[in-house]
Amino acid sequence: xxxNYSEDSNKPPFRKFMITYNPKFSIGDNxxxxxxxxxxxxIDAAIIENSLNYEFSxxxxxxxxxxxxxxxxxANMMNIPVVNLQKIKEVGLEKAVAQKEEYLKWxxxxxGEYAGKRNYGQEAMLTIGNGYFGLRxxxxxSHADKDNYPGLYVAGVYNQLTTKINDRDVVNEDLVNLPxxxxxxxxxxxxxxxxxxxxxxxxxxxxxxxxxxxxxxxxHIQLSTGHIIQVRATKAANMNEWHRYAIxxxxxxxxxxxxLQIYSGIDGNVINxxxxxxxxxxxxxxxxxxxxxxxxxxxxxxxxxxxxVQFVINSKxxxxxxxxxxxxxxxxxxxxxxxxLSINVEPGKSYEFEKNVTIFTSKDEDTHLxxxxxxxxxxxxxxxxxxxxxxxxxxxxQHSDIIIDNDLTSQKLTRxxxxxxxxxxxxxxxxxxxxxxxxxxxxxxxYRGHIFWDVTFDLPFYAIHYPAIAKQCLLYRYNRLGEARxxxxxxxxxxxxxxxxxxxxxxxxxQFVHLNPVSGEWDPDNSxxxxxxxxxxxxxxINYVHITGDQEFMxxxxxxxxxxxxxxxxxxxxxxxxxxxxxxxxxxxxDEFHEEYPNSNDHGLTNNAYTNIMVSWLxxxxxxxxxxxxxxxxxxxxxxxxFSSDLLDKMxxxxxxxxxxxxxxxxxxxxxxxxxxxxxxxxxxRKKYGDISRIDRLLKGEGKSPDAYQVAKxxxxxxxxxxxxxxxxxxxxxxxxxKLPANFFTTNLRFYLDRTTHGxxxxxxxxxxxxxxxxxxDQSWQLFSTALFSDYYxxxxxxxxxxxxxxxxxxTLQIETKCYGGVRFDSxxxxxxxxxxxxxxxxxxxxxxxxxxxxxxxxxxRIDVTADADNHIxxxxxxxxxxxNKMTTITYK
Numbered sequence: 026x027x028x029n030y031s032e033d034s035n036k037p038p039f040r041k042f043m044i045t046y047n048p049k050f051s052i053g054d055n056x057x058x059x060x061x062x063x064x065x066x067x068i069d070a071a072i073i074e075n076s077l078n079y080e081f082s083x084x085x086x087x088x089x090x091x092x093x094x095x096x097x098x099x100a101n102m103m104n105i106p107v108v109n110l111q112k113i114k115e116v117g118l119e120k121a122v123a124q125k126e127e128y129l130k131w132x133x134x135x136x137g138e139y140a141g142k143r144n145y146g147q148e149a150m151l152t153i154g155n156g157y158f159g160l161r162x163x164x165x166x167s168h169a170d171k172d173n174y175p176g177l178y179v180a181g182v183y184n185q186l187t188t189k190i191n192d193r194d195v196v197n198e199d200l201v202n203l204p205x206x207x208x209x210x211x212x213x214x215x216x217x218x219x220x221x222x223x224x225x226x227x228x229x230x231x232x233x234x235x236x237x238x239x240x241x242x243x244x245h246i247q248l249s250t251g252h253i254i255q256v257r258a259t260k261a262a263n264m265n266e267w268h269r270y271a272i273x274x275x276x277x278x279x280x281x282x283x284x285l286q287i288y289s290g291i292d293g294n295v296i297n298x299x300x301x302x303x304x305x306x307x308x309x310x311x312x313x314x315x316x317x318x319x320x321x322x323x324x325x326x327x328x329x330x331x332x333x334v335q336f337v338i339n340s341k342x343x344x345x346x347x348x349x350x351x352x353x354x355x356x357x358x359x360x361x362x363x364x365x366l367s368i369n370v371e372p373g374k375s376y377e378f379e380k381n382v383t384i385f386t387s388k389d390e391d392t393h394l395x396x397x398x399x400x401x402x403x404x405x406x407x408x409x410x411x412x413x414x415x416x417x418x419x420x421x422x423q424h425s426d427i428i429i430d431n432d433l434t435s436q437k438l439t440r441x442x443x444x445x446x447x448x449x450x451x452x453x454x455x456x457x458x459x460x461x462x463x464x465x466x467x468x469x470x471x472y473r474g475h476i477f478w479d480v481t482f483d484l485p486f487y488a489i490h491y492p493a494i495a496k497q498c499l500l501y502r503y504n505r506l507g508e509a510r511x512x513x514x515x516x517x518x519x520x521x522x523x524x525x526x527x528x529x530x531x532x533x534x535x536q537f538v539h540l541n542p543v544s545g546e547w548d549p550d551n552s553x554x555x556x557x558x559x560x561x562x563x564x565x566x567i568n569y570v571h572i573t574g575d576q577e578f579m580x581x582x583x584x585x586x587x588x589x590x591x592x593x594x595x596x597x598x599x600x601x602x603x604x605x606x607x608x609x610x611x612x613x614x615x616d617e618f619h620e621e622y623p624n625s626n627d628h629g630l631t632n633n634a635y636t637n638i639m640v641s642w643l644x645x646x647x648x649x650x651x652x653x654x655x656x657x658x659x660x661x662x663x664x665x666x667x668f669s670s671d672l673l674d675k676m677x678x679x680x681x682x683x684x685x686x687x688x689x690x691x692x693x694x695x696x697x698x699x700x701x702x703x704x705x706x707x708x709x710x711r712k713k714y715g716d717i718s719r720i721d722r723l724l725k726g727e728g729k730s731p732d733a734y735q736v737a738k739x740x741x742x743x744x745x746x747x748x749x750x751x752x753x754x755x756x757x758x759x760x761x762x763x764k765l766p767a768n769f770f771t772t773n774l775r776f777y778l779d780r781t782t783h784g785x786x787x788x789x790x791x792x793x794x795x796x797x798x799x800x801x802x803d804q805s806w807q808l809f810s811t812a813l814f815s816d817y818y819x820x821x822x823x824x825x826x827x828x829x830x831x832x833x834x835x836x837t838l839q840i841e842t843k844c845y846g847g848v849r850f851d852s853x854x855x856x857x858x859x860x861x862x863x864x865x866x867x868x869x870x871x872x873x874x875x876x877x878x879x880x881x882x883x884x885x886x887r888i889d890v891t892a893d894a895d896n897h898i899x900x901x902x903x904x905x906x907x908x909x910n911k912m913t914t915i916t917y918k
Contacts, residue, residue: 030066048089052098055088060102070122071099071107081230081243082136083109092228094136100129104434130436133233138226140172145299145469145826146819148174151233152445152468152829153240153260156180156452156494157267158384159467162231162240165258165272166210167221168292174299177203178467178474180452181388181460182336183529184310184329190538191547197303197536198528200463200474201310201329204293206338206382207260209274212286213252215367225249235440236422238262238414253279263410264417267452268401271410272380278370285370289342289380290363291316291325299470300827311336316362318355322402323362326395328387332529335387337398342366343406344378379407389457421447425490427841430866438813439841442834446486449831454493461501461527462831469828475526475534476501478561478615479832481748482787485843486835488572489872495569496578502562503582505531506589509559513593520592520666523559525552544726551620554613554629556597560639563590564748567646572850574875580658584650588666591647594640595672598679606684612636614695616741617785618721618731622698630696635744637683641757642749644680648673681760691769692776695742705734705780718784718821737781739788740795743773747791750851751798774799786815786824790836794844797860805844806862813837842870846883850874855898857890859883859917880912888915 028042044062046055073096077085084096084107096107106125113121135147151162163175178200185198210218219225228245244256255277263269276285293313297303313327322341328334342353347368354365370376383401385394425443429436449466452458464479465471480498487495502509502523508531509521516522524533535553566583570576598607611629613620614636621628651659651673663669686694694700710717717723721731721738740747745754758765766772774795783789789808796805811820812833819825842848846868847859855874861867867884877896882889888900891912898905901917 028063046088052088052091052093056098056102059099063103068103068105070105070125071096071103072110072113073107074110076109079228079230081232082134083112085136092137094134094230096125097134097136101434104432106433126433129433131235131440133235133437133441135231136229138221138223138229140223142823142826143819144172145174146816146823147231148176149468149825149827149829150441150816151231151240152448152466153233153238153262153270154448154467155262155264155267156447156450156454156467157389157458158262158270159448160207160260160262160270161468162233162260163207164221164242164244165207165260165274166219166256168205168208169295169298173221175205175207176299176469177205177207177384179203179336179384179386179388180458180467181529182329182332182334182386183474184332184334186307186310186331188306190305193538195306195536195538197306197473198475198534199297199308199310200467200470200528201334202295202297202299202470203311203336203384204291204313204325204327204338205295206291206325206340206384207270207272207380208292209258209272209287209289209342209378209380211254211256211276212288213248213250213254213281214284215286216250218286218288219246219248233444235444236415236418237411238264238418238444239411252281254281255279259411261407261411261414262448263405263413264451265413266401266405266410267455268383268385268398269405269410270382270384271405271407272382273407274378274380275375276370276378277375278372280372282371283369285368285376287342287366287368287378288363289323289340289366290361291323291338291340293325293327293360297470303470303473313360316357318357318362318364321353321364323355323364324395324398325362335394337385337394338382339398339402340380340382341402341405342378342380344376346376346378381405381407381410388459417451418444424871426870427838428869429841430868432862432864435810435813435865438817439838441817442813442837443486445829445831445834446483446838447491450487450491450494450498453497454491456493456497456500458497459501459504461498463828464831465828466831469826471824471827472526473528473534475528477526477832478555478558479787481561481565482790482832482839483835484565484569485572486838488569489874492569492573492575492873495573496575499562499566499569499578500582502531502565503586506586508532510589513596518593519596520594521559521586521589522556522593523562523590525555525558544722546725548725549620551613551628552617554611554620555615555617556612557615557633557636557639559590559593560636560643563587563643564639567650572874579650580655580662584654584658584662585665587643587647587650588662588668591644591676592666592668592672594643595675595679597640598683601684604684605682607679607682608632608684608697609637609640614741615739615744616695616737618736618738619696621732623702623730623733630698632684632686632697634685634693634695634742637685637761638745638754638757639748641680641683641761642745642753644676645757645760648677648680681762683761685758685761685763687763687765690772691766692773693742693765695737695777699735702735703733705736707779707782716822718782720782720784735780737777738784739781740777740791742777743795744791746770746798747794750849753851771799786812786821786830786833787836789815790833790840793840797844802860802862809837809840809845841868842872842881846870846881848872848879848881848883855879855896857881857883857888857898857900858902859885859888861885886916886918888917889913890915 030040108121148161148163159178161176167173212218230243233240239261241259257275259273297308315326324339385398461476463474464477509523513522526534538547570579610631614633686697789812793805793808816825869882878893880891892907896907
């Protein structure tokens with residue numbers, strides 16, 4: 026690479042850089058050398074002079090007998106667009122750069138064929154869906170194997186199976202992988218259908234268009250027989266008629282004429298095989314009951330083995346090129362139905378087919394599933410599905426986009442996160458699905474598709490932009506309030522205790538044993554003791570109603586849930602008369618590395634600081650709500666919850682007397698006795714293992730226990746400062762009778778950061794916010810950026826393969842608008858206190874708060890804000906009046 030650089034508008038003197046490719050290094054290392062050589066230069070774009078000629082990308086080059094999309098690689102690495110010299114000659118430099126930059130902001134692209142978990146991860150990132158179903162971004166020609174996993178998941182469809190492990194019957198409830206109906210492939214001269222095989226593939230390019238929701242995969246194929254063919258598959262989920270998806274399949278023979286076969290089918294021989302560490306468990310969740318075919322259509326019916334959720338999946342194969350109905354042959358074998366269409370082809374001519382698929386289950390339709398599925402299939406077409414998808418996403422980007430000026434990579438990944446937030450949830454807005462959003466979306470099988478506290482990190486985005494989705498997530502919890510009461514009763518507690526892992530019914534789905542991939546042993550799992558999930562449910566209710574102003578929800582559902590949860594936490598406390606303090610025993614905090622005290626026969630910990638702070642906060646909030654609530658509404662909710670006025674008095678006493686463990690330096694102990702634990706030599710373990718993010722597994726593999734050490738998987742003690750305004754947390758601590766030194770927050774933050782390994786993707790999210798609060802923007806930005814990249818680069822070494830991390834995706838959006846943009850809804854008045862990263866020129870977004878729609882444009886010293894109602898806001902603690910639909914410009918320092 027030769028670079029000529031001038032500081033003065035391309036005028037002499039020039040500086041010349043020569044960067045040579047070193048074949049001893051990997052392509053990645055050579056790219057890093059380029060980045061290092063150009064550090065400090067104000068480069069706005071790069072130009073490729075000698076790229077190869079491809080229609081799907083104009084920045085692919087050949088290096089050392091390999092091909093690489095150098096433009097995509099440099100754009101990711103250096104945050105600049107890379108343009109082709111020929112394009113510059115056609116439209117000019119400025120326009121070429123602008124066009125490429127615009128493209129990169131709206132597309133998630135992958136070039137080349139990858140294997141194993143890396144390809145699994147790309148499939149997860151390329152998942153399309155509509156909140157009713159998620160369809161992994163696998164090649165349509167693939168079946169499940171070690172490199173490909175074409176999963177299909179429908180929200181709320183779970184099944185339980187029992188497997189004997191270590192002489193114990195272990196019950197697992199899984200989000201079910203349903204039959205693979207996206208399968209379509211081709212064959213030449215009646216040979217076997219084409220499969221994804223490296224030896225046959227010259228090039229692969231996959232591109233997810235965030236503007237339309239369409240995923241396009243282009244393959245250049247040269248078979249061992251010498252036949253060369255170009256194949257393009259475009260998939261789209263219907264975002265309006267959410268039982269449908271469609272595939273356009275285009276074939277272009279390059280060097281041959283003759284007979285070509287199109288194979289299309291539905292494969293019911295699927296299992297839940299996406300997660301390697303689950304392979305010892307029974308994963309056969311479905312029974313195929315019936316298969317049928319007529320003309321160009323096939324149908325498969327079945328049900329889940331134990332939950333007995335019935336399903337009907339139909340598909341039809343159409344073509345504008347040939348008459349499909351008369352030429353199709355159908356074959357069936359156990360659990361699989363396939364149709365074959367034979368046509369004659371000519372070289373250089375394109376042949377286009379479309380496959381439409383409909384999915385129905387008895388979870389959303391009680392009767393006549395086959396009739397509904399057939400009616401839906403008759404009405405479906407690729408054009409309609411793509412049109413509905415495009416209309417939906419156009420509306421999303423008009424109302425929910427976050428526009429970041431001068432950061433190409435953050436812009437793209439922000440939109441990717443918004444995309445997957447809605448892939449996971451959009452259909453929930455209908456109110457017709459009894460489901461919520463799982464921690465790994467509808468994108469894979471990790472955590473078995475369960476609902477965790479991760480919803481807390483997603484709910485603000487939904488409440489601000491799509492309150493109907495947020496409401497449904499809360500109704501999912503309300504509909505399982507009875508199970509939460511049973512769970513509390515089973516542990517000799519009162520009120521409602523929500524499970525750490527929830528699935529179809531709302532009973533506890535956490536396991537008693539967990540496979541440690543380091544040791545290969547089955548370790549005890551006490552994660553169900555994370556009772557703070559019930560606090561998260563309460564927090565989500567209060568936060569949702571505050572953001573939306575949905576008092577009707579509070580009156581009909583929310584208040585009963587809050588009273589039931591409060592009753593549970595009252596029953597969790599024990600009074601120590603000698604100290605006049607209350608203790609909460611047998612819990613775990615968000616940290617998760619600590620399950621019990623060393624050498625203890627008892628499970629759980631005492632006085633987890635986060636839990637106790639949030640319980641005190643909750644009791645104070647509920648007391649305030651009750652004092653303002655309509656008496657008839659209050660009585661009705663209290664009767665349902667079995668809540669008496671005496672409990673309010675008890676709550677008031679508890680929220681002043683819960684115990685915290687605070688040392689002489691003002692460090693808040695993560696739990697009682699935390700300071701007695703041993704300190705770990707982190708440097709020694711980093712030298713030994715490199716990645717120590719899961720230090721718990723490493724320690725157990727050495728025969729040690731993380732319970733004995735001051736280590737943390739993620740933020741715990743200071744988690745309340747992420748969820749609540751700083752002053753509210755201080756009010757709680759003061760109300761509990763504790764006084765902290767002036768610099769306590771910095772001291773606590775440094776103390777716990779030094780002990781945290783970021784074994785959860787949520788860890789960096791929380792600490793990014795805490796660092797910003799502490800005024801350390803450099804570290805805040807570093808943590809945020811890593812979190813933003815976490816699924817794109819699969820920083821945990823294979824976990825994205827098992828599904829995206831939805832909590833992180835939702836939380837990054839909140840950091841951008843609430844933390845960096847500084848727009849907060851803590852009080853009835855919108856407050857703005859920006860802390861923009863230095864790389865960003867400005868950030869623009871729309872948000873709805875208590876029924877008023879706001880449009881914010883926030884720069885480093887200027888804010889433009891418009892509201893559709895007269896209102897007041899506060900900027901840097903100074904008040905301003907807004908006039909309806911009139912932009913107000915505010916300058917600040």
